[in-house]
Structure formats: structure tokens, C-alpha cells
Amino acid sequence: METKTFRSRAATKIVWPVLALALLILVNVLLDARSFNSFTDAFREGAFLHISFKNGYPSGALIDILNHGSKVMILALGMSLVIATGGVDLSVGAVMAISGATAAVLTVRGLPPTVVIPIALLISMVCGLWNGILVGMLKIQPIVATLILMVAGRGVAQMITGAQIITFHSPVMEFIGNGRLAWLPLPFPFILVLIMLFITWVSTRKTAIGLLVESVGSNPTASRFAGVRATSVIMMAYIFSGFCAGIAGLIAASNIKAADPTHAGLLLEMDAIFAVVVGGTALTGGRFFLGGAIIGGILIQTLTTTMYAQDVSADVAPLPKAIVVLIVCLIQSETFRNKLSKTWRRKQS
Amino acid sequence: MKLRLPIRYVPVGATAFIMILLFWIGAVSFEYFVSPGVVIGLFSEYAFLGIAAIGATFVILSGGIDLSVGSVVSFTSIFIAALIHKHGFHPLAAALLAISVGTIFGLSLGFFIQVFDMPPFMVTLAGMFFMRALGFVVHEQSMSIKHDFYTWISRDAVLVLPSGDGIPLRAFLMVGCILIAIVIAHLTRFGRNVYAVGGDEQSAKMMGLPVTSTKILIYGAAGFCSSLAGFVFTLYKQSGDPASAVGMELDAIAAVVIGGTQLTGGVGFMAGTLMGVIILGLIRTLIDFHGNLNSAWTSITTGLLLLTFIGLQRGIAHLGERAVKSNAAEAD
Numbered sequence: 001m002e003t004k005t006f007r008s009r010a011a012t013k014i015v016w017p018v019l020a021l022a023l024l025i026l027v028n029v030l031l032d033a034r035s036f037n038s039f040t041d042a043f044r045e046g047a048f049l050h051i052s053f054k055n056g057y058p059s060g061a062l063i064d065i066l067n068h069g070s071k072v073m074i075l076a077l078g079m080s081l082v083i084a085t086g087g088v089d090l091s092v093g094a095v096m097a098i099s100g101a102t103a104a105v106l107t108v109r110g111l112p113p114t115v116v117i118p119i120a121l122l123i124s125m126v127c128g129l130w131n132g133i134l135v136g137m138l139k140i141q142p143i144v145a146t147l148i149l150m151v152a153g154r155g156v157a158q159m160i161t162g163a164q165i166i167t168f169h170s171p172v173m174e175f176i177g178n179g180r181l182a183w184l185p186l187p188f189p190f191i192l193v194l195i196m197l198f199i200t201w202v203s204t205r206k207t208a209i210g211l212l213v214e215s216v217g218s219n220p221t222a223s224r225f226a227g228v229r230a231t232s233v234i235m236m237a238y239i240f241s242g243f244c245a246g247i248a249g250l251i252a253a254s255n256i257k258a259a260d261p262t263h264a265g266l267l268l269e270m271d272a273i274f275a276v277v278v279g280g281t282a283l284t285g286g287r288f289f290l291g292g293a294i295i296g297g298i299l300i301q302t303l304t305t306t307m308y309a310q311d312v313s314a315d316v317a318p319l320p321k322a323i324v325v326l327i328v329c330l331i332q333s334e335t336f337r338n339k340l341s342k343t344w345r346r347k348q349s
Numbered sequence: 350m351k352l353r354l355p356i357r358y359v360p361v362g363a364t365a366f367i368m369i370l371l372f373w374i375g376a377v378s379f380e381y382f383v384s385p386g387v388v389i390g391l392f393s394e395y396a397f398l399g400i401a402a403i404g405a406t407f408v409i410l411s412g413g414i415d416l417s418v419g420s421v422v423s424f425t426s427i428f429i430a431a432l433i434h435k436h437g438f439h440p441l442a443a444a445l446l447a448i449s450v451g452t453i454f455g456l457s458l459g460f461f462i463q464v465f466d467m468p469p470f471m472v473t474l475a476g477m478f479f480m481r482a483l484g485f486v487v488h489e490q491s492m493s494i495k496h497d498f499y500t501w502i503s504r505d506a507v508l509v510l511p512s513g514d515g516i517p518l519r520a521f522l523m524v525g526c527i528l529i530a531i532v533i534a535h536l537t538r539f540g541r542n543v544y545a546v547g548g549d550e551q552s553a554k555m556m557g558l559p560v561t562s563t564k565i566l567i568y569g570a571a572g573f574c575s576s577l578a579g580f581v582f583t584l585y586k587q588s589g590d591p592a593s594a595v596g597m598e599l600d601a602i603a604a605v606v607i608g609g610t611q612l613t614g615g616v617g618f619m620a621g622t623l624m625g626v627i628i629l630g631l632i633r634t635l636i637d638f639h640g641n642l643n644s645a646w647t648s649i650t651t652g653l654l655l656l657t658f659i660g661l662q663r664g665i666a667h668l669g670e671r672a673v674k675s676n677a678a679e680a681d
Binding site: 088134138139140141143144145147148149150151152153154155156158159162163270273277283284313315316317318319321322323325326329330333334335336339 | 414461464465466467468470471472474475476477478479481482483485486489591592596599602603606612613643644645646647648649651652653655656659660663
């Protein structure tokens with residue numbers, strides 16, 4: 001009975017982001033429709049829904065969304081667990097910069113990718129561990145604890161690269177962000193998303209970890225009395241978030257074949273939090289929906305792509321994003337819903 | 350009871366100690382560090398940060414957080430520039446209008462946070478996106494301000510010291526704002542309400558304090574301070590720039606925390622914030638004087654100082670809890 005209500009709640013929560021995504025795609029089609037003569041024009045070249053095959057690989061706006069949105073989606077997976085523990089990780093953008101910087105510097109030194117990638121990810125996990133120690137052991141509020149790394153992390157990344165943009169040439173490193181597999185013609189970053197989603201889903205939902213994370217987030221004291229080691233659960237969540245940020249950092253560096261310590265992952269922490277929140281995970285913690293986070297990531301990337309397609313400059317694009325974020329938060333706010341239903345009932349009677 | 354009073358002052362004492370220590374390091378290491386020019390520079394170059402940090406202090410004292418500081422500063426700067434040059438406003442009228450827009454923006458953030466019970470960091474994060482983009486809607490590029498009145502009020506020497514160093518208006522503005530803020534925080538009913546709300550919102554509500562209006566007013570005050578800081582920023586740069594002051598909210602929060610205000614709310618001093626701003630300024634000045642350190646050190650030292658002070662706060666909170674416990678045990 002209890003599990004059933006949880007399931008159905010999860011199902012209703014995923015309905016909203018999916019609907020919003022469908023609506024956004026529809027808006028794009030309608031914006032295209034100004035120049036349509038017939039229905040099939042929605043799929044012709046240059047249209048939003050058009051998918052062409054270049055050298056046997058699909059390409060088009062929809063594929064681009066999956067490709068460019070992969071960083072946010074991967075960040076959102078780690079962020080989901082962190083938010084579920086009742087925290088938040090503002091440092092993911094800075095950790096991305098550190099991971100990319102490490103990878104670039106080591107690649108330029110001539111180390112093989114089999115060494116570079118594990119080291120970059122290890123360093124990202126150390127960053128996560130740092131956050132985890134501050135939040136889990138020293139009990140510092142998550143916003144502030146991760147703010148420290150958000151401020152200092154970019155400095156660390158700049159130190160690693162010597163405050164320069166470092167370009168690298170390595171087929172394997174360039175493949176991470178731009179490659180296509182022969183037997184699975186989706187962009188490789190999106191395949192990484194699917195792999196990460198699978199790993200995260202199996203390790204949280206097929207073991208007790210997910211339950212432990214949610215119990216720590218919904219009632220830390222009660223879960224401590226129940227014998228849950230809250231500290232290690234929280235630390236694990238932040239280490240995982242660091243790991244995800246490390247992968248996203250590798251993708252970001254690979255995309256431009258360079259490490260840019262000042263701009264890599266800038267403001268991406270906001271997009272990741274947004275993706276998680278839109279996906280139905282409340283900021284108060286205690287629950288998480290991995291599928292929702294992925295849909296949320298696709299949604300925010302679609303929003304960005306839509307605005308770029310309508311010639312909204314990258315600088316102005318956050319304006320509609322902010323309004324959407326506010327509306328989503330309003331809908332999630334219980335107080336707002338109660339007030340709304342009260343006025344609704346008053347009108348009825 | 351004996352233990353509690355001095356413990357309140359420990360963080361501020363540590364702040365003062367670090368401030369003096371940094372100044373001493375500068376004095377020992379660099380020949381020309383101890384000069385009126387450096388001190389005036391601290392007050393005038395970081396005036397806009399100081400004014401913004403006042404607003405952040407109120408917000409943090411109430412137990413909230415404001416992430417929209419930097420974008421309100423940049424919006425105000427470009428809005429003032431655009432009003433003067435595109436619409437022919439007098440600089441003072443432009444500043445007044447821009448500051449009222451900032452205040453209304455802050456009030457509406459407070460409204461969302463308080464009335465709909467939304468998390469402050471999420472609302473102010475959305476506000477940060479919004480204002481940053483709105484600045485670009487006003488004008489996409491930086492715009493220099495050329496107006497006789499502006500040149501006159503932003504000149505470097507409103508008051509000239511005997512040593513020949515001039516003190517600009519913005520330094521006086523910051524000191525004036527800090528003094529007013531100290532009076533508001535410690536001597537008015539509003540100030541006491543801020544501390545009460547930050548200490549324990551539930552108790553404040555039960556005591557019959559106007560929690561809702563206080564919290565909305567706090568964010569309004571933060572919006573006012575941030576937009577006033579934006580005006581001071583234009584005095585400093587003689588231009589408005591929608592891409593400026595990125596990440597300034599972190600500096601403001603750092604200044605408040607380094608100044609000894611507790612992030613959990615309810616404990617802190619406005620004067621500490623001034624010292625926090627001076628410490629951040631001193632770090633930057635020291636790095637400038639050194640010449641061989643790159644700017645990455647600024648963010649790393651700021652982060653480490655932030656960590657030190659948060660650690661100190663945790664330690665004191667822990668001591669305080671122990672003292673309360675032992676007091677309770679004695680009473681039993």
C-alpha cells in the first residue's frame with residue numbers, strides 16, 4: 001500500500017516535466033510553422049524536428065539537445081543524491097573546471113588517457129570528499145560548505161593550468177565529448193549519460209543506498225536512531241556528485257579540445273539544480289527521482305536551444321529561464337498550492 | 350552566564366586580529382604599504398563591496414542568503430548609464446530611479462520567500478539569473494558615463510589630506526552607510542526584530558513580532574544596498590557594464606562571514622562586516638603589491654579564510670552548547 005502510493009507519486013511527478021518538454025517542443029514546431037506549407041514540412045531540412053544523417057550519424061536540433069545537455073544531465077544525477085540528503089552542491093561548476101584542467105595538463109605532458117582520465121576523476125572525487133567532510137562531519141550548512149569550493153575551486157583550476165587556456169590533442173580525449181560509436185549512432189556524451197543513469201539507478205534503487213539517502217534527507221535524527229550512518233551516507237552523496245562533475249568536466253574540456261579554467265562549467269550548477277527540481281525532487285530533501293532529473297536536464301537544454309534558435313542572445317537567455325525556475329518553485333511550494341486551492345474553494349462556494 | 354558574553358565577541362576579535370595581522374605583514378614586507386594612499390584605496394576601491402555587504406549582513410543575520418547581489422549591482426550600473434545617455438535623465442534622477450527599482454526587486458524576492466515559503470537560495474538564484482539578463486536587455490555592452498555632474502561627484506578628491514592624497518565621495522558613502530547600518534541593526538526595533546527572526550523564527554512569531562514584514566523588509570534592504578552599491582560602482586568605474594560584478598555575491602557573503610556573523614543567523618555585528626571587507630581588500634592589495642602571484646590566489650585565500658571562520662563558528666557553537674549543558678546539569 002505504502003510503496004504503491006510512493007510509486008504513483010513518482011509517476012505523477014514525472015508527468016509534469018514530460019508535459020513541459022512536450023509543450024516546449026510543440027512551441028518550437030509552431031515557431032517553425034510560420035513558414036510551413038504542409039504538415040510534412042515539420043520534418044524538412046532546417047526544421048526543429050528534422051533529423052538528417054551525415055556520414056550515417058543522425059544530426060539535428062533534437063540530437064544537439066541530447067549532445068549539449070549531457071553535461072547538465074550527468075551533473076543532475078549527482079545533484080539528485082545530494083539534494084535528497086537535504087543538501088545542495090554549488091561547487092560542481094568549479095569541480096568541472098578542476099577536472100578539465102587536470103586532464104588537459106596531464107595530456108599535454110604526454111600521459112596516456114588510461115592514466116589521465118582516472119586521475120582527473122579521482123581528483124574530482126577528492127573535491128567531493130572535501131565537501132562531504134565539511135557537510136557530513138563538520139556539520140556546515142551545505143550552501144556555504146560548497147560555496148567555499150565554488151570560490152576557491154576556480155582558483156585551484158587556474159593554478160593547475162597556470163591561469164591559461166590549455167589546448168590538447170589526443171584522439172581518445174577528443175572522443176569523449178565529440179565522438180560517435182559505430183554501432184550506436186547517438187552522441188557519445190549522451191551514451192555516457194545513459195551509462196551513468198544505469199549505474200546510479202542500479203546502485204541506489206537495487207540496493208539499500210537509495211533508501212538510506214532518502215532517510216537521511218527526510219529525518220536525520222530518526223535515521224541516526226535507526227542505525228543509519230548519516231555522516232558516511234552524506235559523504236558518499238557528495239563524493240558521487242564530485243565524480244559526476246568530473247565526468248562533465250571531461251566532456252566540457254573535450255568539447256572545445258581545451259581546458260578553460262575560468263569559463264568551464266560556469267553557471268552550470270544552477271542548470272543542474274534546476275534540472276533536479278523540475279524533475280520532481282524537492283529542495284527540502286528526502287526523495288529523489290533520477291528519471292525526472294534526466295528529463296529536467298533535457299528540458300533546460302531544450303529551453304536554451306529554443307532561445308538560441310529564436311536569436312535570443314546567450315546573455316539574455318537566463319531571463320526566461322529565471323521565470324520558469326520561479327514558476328516551478330511556486331508550483332512545488334506547498335504554501336502556494338494551499339493558498340491557491342483556498343481561493344479556488346472560496347470561488348466555488 | 351559568565352562564559353557566554355565574551356564568547357559572542359570571539360569571532361569579531363579574531364576578525365580584528367587577522368585584519369591587523371594582514372596589515373602588519375604588508376607593513377613588514379613592502380616599503381610603501383603603510384601610507385594614506387593604501388588605506389584610502391581600501392575604503393574607496395571596495396566601497397561598493399562594503400555597501401553590498403551591509404545588505405548581505407541583514408539577510409544572513411535573519412538566517413537567509415542572497416545570491417542576487419552581483420547581478421543587481423551590474424544591472425543598476427548599466428541602467429543608470431542607459432538612463433543618462435539614452436533617455437537624458439539627470440544622473441541623480443537616474444540613480445534614484447535605479448535604486449528604487451533595486452529596492453522593489455528585493456522586496457519582491459522577500460515576498461516570494463516569505464509568503465510562499467520558498468527556499469531563499471532558490472528564489473535569489475532565480476533573481477540572479479533574472480537581473481543579470483535584464484542588464485543585457487537594457488544594453489548589451491558596457492557604456493561609459495560622460496556627464497559634467499557625474500565627473501564632478503565621482504572625482505577622486507572630495508577631501509584632500511595634508512599628505513596630498515584625495516578621498517573620493519564613495520569612501521565617505523560607504524562609511525556613512527556602515528554607520529547608519531550599525532544604528533539600524535543595534536538601536537532600532539527593526540534591527541532587534543532581524544536578530545530575533547534569525548535566532549529563532551518560531552519563537553519570534555510566538556512573541557508576536559512582525560516576522561512577515563520584517564523578512565520582506567530585510568530583502569528589500571538587501572536590494573536597496575545592492576543597487577546603491579551599483580550606483581557607487583558607476584562612480585568608481587565611470588561606466589555601466591551588464592557583465593560586471595560576476596560572483597560578487599560570494600565576496601559579499603565572505604565579507605559578512607569573515608566579519609564574524611554566524612551563517613545560522615541571529616549572531617553578528619555590522620562593524621564586523623566592515624572589517625571583513627577591509628580584510629578582503631587587504632588580501633587583494635597584498636597580492637597586487639607582491640606582483641608575482643596570479644589572481645587565482647585571491648579566490649583561494651578567500652576560500653580558506655571563509656573556511657577558517659566557519660570552523661571557528663562551529664567550534665564556538667560547540668563550546669556554547671557544552672556550556673549550556675553544564676549549566677543545565679548544575680541547575681539540576
